[in-house]
Amino acid sequence: MSGTQDQAGIELQGAGLTIRGRVILSDLTLTLTEARIGIVGRNGSGKTSLLRLIAGLVAATAGSVQVDGVDPARDRKTMLSRLGILFQNPDHQILMPTVAEELTFGLRQMGRADAETVARAALSAEGRSHWADQPVSTLSHGQKQWLCLMSVLLMNPATILLDEPFAALDLPTEARLTRRLAALPQRLITISHAPAAVASCDRVIWLECGRVRADGPATPVLAEFTEAMARLGADDADADLSA
């Protein structure tokens, strides 16, 4: 196995992504080993693209990406136990018609014969056994997101990538999810356009136009980010709207 101890972590070396001639990410050199990492940036700055690159859903067009010493775009099988990803929109993630089938899906892909038992046990541990055979279309947005998180957690990956996990949640649901995530032993990489969501992270990376604008402890990076966003907001001539 190539994932030895000294290679543990996510390593980008001059990584870039160009799609149909358009540069989306460029020149990213990062070593991600902290337990809680936040990624902030404006809409379209490349946050989701970076997450997809790390998860191996797209291959880098320049440089290299390694997760525990493995190329995530190549070795999908290994990645299943290393990386889980929570998509921004749970409807884009859920594949199966019922809750139990959705929970067992990933486990079956990993070749687990006990998928059904594990999934039902997890549901009952959460006090939601009655959900098992419910169609996913009857769940609310927050419930769907919970289902996606459970499906990822059952596969027990070392790192979980979260794309704007709070974007469409009401406040109580957000608070519950925050507590839940804080208690997880996994490494979490959280994307958000809202500074508050990543304020407690060990490290925050600010992306701008597909490049790293700032990188460091949460407090200074977020202070700088918030100030820049406020300045842009005060400016009437938004380049995005007038272009």
Added chain:
Amino acid sequence: MERSLSHIALFAALIAVLGFVPQIMLPFGVPITAQSLGIMLCGTVLGAKRGALAVLLFLALVAIGLPLLSGGRGGLGVFASPTVGFLIGFPVAAFVAGLIVERSRASIGLAAGIGALVGGVIMLYAFGIPGLALMLDKTLPEAALMITAFLPGDLIKVVLAALITQGIARMRPDALLSRA
């Protein structure tokens, strides 16, 4: 591989959903069902192989008991009814329509129109009419006579399939797997 599978499944779902949308009223008061347009689009958008597989998947779900054919029909009974020939012709129609779009150098709209005509009308009738003749104990010309009333509607669908495929090509050029 994932993309093939997901496109086949989503277009099978699209055919089903088009069976629930209200009938489309044409200007002179002729209603047409969107579902058969969906069959044509499977071919013109996904191409021959994926289009035919999407239709087959849809028919498999109908056969195992889901009421997904327009009008809420489904189950094994529809495969014992006089229109069974058309059901068998559906995947062939999508395949031929897709093949024509894939092979033709014509503009996407024209190619989709020709594909929909040859696949979605001529090939479909080539299966549907013998089926009707067999199930109702009629000669081929007699069976053909029974469905002439549908021909104008089907020809309009050919034009619509061409327009819709062209619309998709314009809005999302790289989404057309038939021309990928």
Added chain:
Amino acid sequence: MLTLTSPRETPLHGWPAGVKLAGLCLFTLALFQLTAPLWLVGVAVALALGHLALGRDIAAAGFGLLRPLWPFALIVTVWHLILHDPSGGAVILLRMGSAVAAANLVTMTTRLSDMLAVLMRLVAPLSRLGLPGDRIALAVALVIRFIPVLSDRIALIRSAWFARSLRPPGWRLLVPAALAALDEAEHVAESLRARGGAG
């Protein structure tokens, strides 16, 4: 998802689906050999009594499922009356009705999961052609999952249309509807890739 299977269990629900389907094939083949009107009347009566024996609900649902046949019944009736061949017409109508009713009876008394299991057994030989059964099972699940999703998307597109137009969208609805299906397909492909499906 709504199926045509009767939610109330009848004795026929317990029979193996494969046996019912094989029986249906034999029945249909035999039906098409029968040409004597009296025999066909006998078969039709037997089928009707069989439905009633299983319950009024089954009989009513079975009758409802025959309704789409009425245009053909009308055409055949008129046709054979004009030809002065009522018994020829009766043979065709009885055969058509019995074939469809018998097939629907199997559908009404067989659970979706049992039907799916038979389908998997039928397509198993295809795995040698590179189309493994689990791929087909996954595709079936995806369709069932995405029918309500696409349905909602189309309802949204409709309301977006009506919010800004007085005329119904007509065929124009199908462009965004197909685009919605294409978009969802890309999302599904990505999610499958993220979670190791169909690799």
